[in-house]
Amino acid sequence: MSTTLSSAPYTVFFDEPLSALLESVSLYLHVPFCHTRCYYCDFNTYAGLLSLREPYVRALLTEIELAGEMARTAAGAPRRARTIYFGGGTPSLLSAEQIRRLLDACRAAFAVDPEVEISLEANPGTLPSAHLQALRAAGVNRLSLGAQSFDPHLLKLLGRTHSPEDVAQAVRAARSAGFDSLNLDLMFGLPEQTMAQWRETLLRALELGPDHLSLYSLIVEEGTPFFTWVQEGRLVPADEDLCAEMYEYADALLQEAGYANYEISNWARPGHECRHNLTYWLNLPYLGLGAGAHSCFAGRRFSNVREPRQYLHLLASRQRPEAESETLSFETQMAETAILALRTARGLHLPSFRERFGLDFWQFAGQRLRHVSEAGLLEYDGTWLRLSKRGRLLGNEVFLCLLPDED
């Protein structure tokens, strides 16, 4: 048994049967606005469109209503919603009033659980206490802060406009506003970042006592300023071995501090795992609303038009803004379920896999995992199949084997 396993049960997994989970949805609401764009960011977000906030919220209200209609159960009842997540962009750029209207619309269109987890991503630089209190009062009960680093120089390199002190202040303000589930995002494997800087950032983060930490190894994505700079040789990407060491160091430190790693990049105090994100990793249905948002529902993955103005335009005439769609083959669904579940520390629950697809996992996987299994990337205890400690950093090697072969 790996010591990295979460000791906390997956509430979303064990409180109710899989069949019930598959019948409900998580809701993701995308807010594509930022004051400025960070140099590494390739999300669907825009600087300089803040004036569109109110029209955008109105369009989103319409889409929520349309989605509720579309997602009704076979019996015609509103679909049950288990979690709501405001992501971005910078959702904290919306007013608490706007958030409240959006949540009201969700409750009108869906059967939202009374104990619903409502997360909101926030930028430490844009969070006065009053705003945090209003958000909490509007029903938001989980706050995710994009801290990224506690090194002023690295923050600047990333194009972040907040300071390390802004993060500390935001955490204190959030706590006093009553947020008892708080996440900090941190990045490692940054150009020029040293191990000492990373250790410092982790320690500063732990001092603030968050309930949850997401640690992301920087990916230099195409189309970002970072990508251009790397191409031009102005930026030297971090050494992969150093990244691996940073990851392992962080894992050891966080475990010791009482945070369990429950997904490759996520650590939480017991009971503070993000239920919304578990939806993705357990490959359960979700609806993404807003410009460029992605959904997985009724055997399809589909996404909305990315451009906010185009989104507004479609919703003005009450058209669903869907742009792209992929119908998932049975094979693909099985592969995705396994790949996503293997990202979690608990791994893939083989009996559930069988229950869900009517096929034994080993029959699906065949010989495909042999090589990576022999290389020691997997652990299997007869019920759960998971990545070994080494395998967590080599997940792709395993995931690749599970992808269906093209015809």
Add this chain to the structure above:
Amino acid sequence: MTDQAHIRNFCIIAHIDHGKSTLADRLLEYTGTISSREMTEQVLDQMELERERGITIKAQAVRMLYTARNGEQYELNLIDTPGHVDFTYEVSRSLAACEGALLVIDATQGIEAQTLANLYLALEADLTIIPVINKIDLPSADPERVRQEVEDVIGLPASECLLASAKEGIGVSEILEAIVERIPPPHGNLGRPLRALVFDSHYDSYKGVIAYVRIVDGSVRVGDRIAMMATGSVTEVIEAGYFQPRMVSTQILSAGEVGYLATGFKNVKDCRVGDTATVPEVLGQIEPLPGYKPAKPMVFAGFYPVDSDDYPLLREALERLQLNDASLSFEPETSAALGFGFRCGFLGLLHMEIIQERLEREYGLRILATAPNVEYYVTKRNGEVVKVDNPSAFPPPGEIEKIEEPWVELSIFSPARYIGPIMELVTARRGVFKEMKYIEADRVLLTYSMPLAELIVDFHDQLKSRTQGYASLDYSFAGYREADLVKLDILVNGQPVDALSIIVHRSEAYRRGRALVEKLHKLIPRQLFEVPIQAAIGSRVIARETIKALRKDVLAKCYGGDVTRKKKLLEKQKEGKKRMKMVGSVEIPQEAFMAVLSLKEDGE
């Protein structure tokens, strides 16, 4: 049928990029053979590959009708020949079908190695040479200098040079007049039995092999039975005609004419380039036209399908290419590392590249090619001589009495200021200096002998880079010589990888082994475990590097919006892995098998 006095058969010869194809285009246009509406650039180079690379791979023949200033109409047959040294034999056969040649020389460059090589071939074939100084419109053109070169180097009077710009259409009518005036008409004997020289061929799935022929004596009609003198094959002519440049069918071809015969042969091997077609009745009684030799591959490499399921497809594709290309040889071979494939023989490196590209483009095959090598003659202790065209098939050192390898004679044209770097390069490649001739105050012709094996490893690129692109190169086969060679094996993860073995000179073994191991260390990606790479002669390891185990390969984040995109990234990664070859449990990228080719650039 045109009387021979009104026929002129000629070809255009030139160094690469001196404007041969453009001049051909202009002649076709001027004579109205092709309307400007149908005109495209390089009209005779029909293969996509030829156009892209700006080279001629296959010979083409085209008939033009030209009314000369004397008021009479002439049938001009232009034979467009490949320009590259790999295809020297094909060129020589095309030349043998003509009475004259336009020698095109770039007014900005002057005489280059292939100008001379082709000129010598033309002189050997006893052709009348018309020097054409092309590209005179360019600002850097120096026609007077080139004129002088023609007189000094080639020995033709400077006054015979025609000045032209094929691109601008300057001098085209003068060239056509010169063709009529200076090139002698053919003087075949119409009354004798048929003798027709095959100077190229292509395969047509309906009509069989289409032989490109020059009728030397006699005539041939549709329905006639013909016999090939070298191969003894007999067939009936299904169709006869000429090219314009599309095939135009006529009933008859007679002495002096150039055209095609649809033979119905199912294989180009029955109708080889250089062979003589005649009538079966006189087979064995008349002399064949001179110069026939079967194509002989000089460079060998293993071709393996990246996807082993494609093996039958690869065989079929090679068979099809061979239908059109008798100089391509292939035999099945098995590599412990790469599985089932073919050992292919080529005329040279360009030929090999072309075949590989055609397999990939025209047949959609992904090919893994091993580093090319030459054919060695190995004399064993027991007196037996074996020809070895695959390093992994080398007999064990204890059984070897002596090894011989092919040598070439190398001519290099270069500005004199590069003599030093060229000497250095050639000497490092075991070349032996023979002669240096000044062809102008600042240009030299250097002659060397060198092992062919040294030439096929990156030599041309190196020569170009050391002379800023100014030097040009030509070579011809110069027999076999004994050499102190050893087989260098490469072990990946403790296992010898047969496809990576190379034959090297003993004095070079350590350096090459070191370089190869370092190169592979860079090319082979990190694996799930540590992988040692070793170079060894026999059981003695002479170099070693270790590829550290892969530590991190995972997507940092994967949430709802990412799933589709991340899946695509994984698919791309998987696709990349597919292009690698699994050798034992190590994934080796294709470039690794060609690593030996680019070794020298680091080493020298």
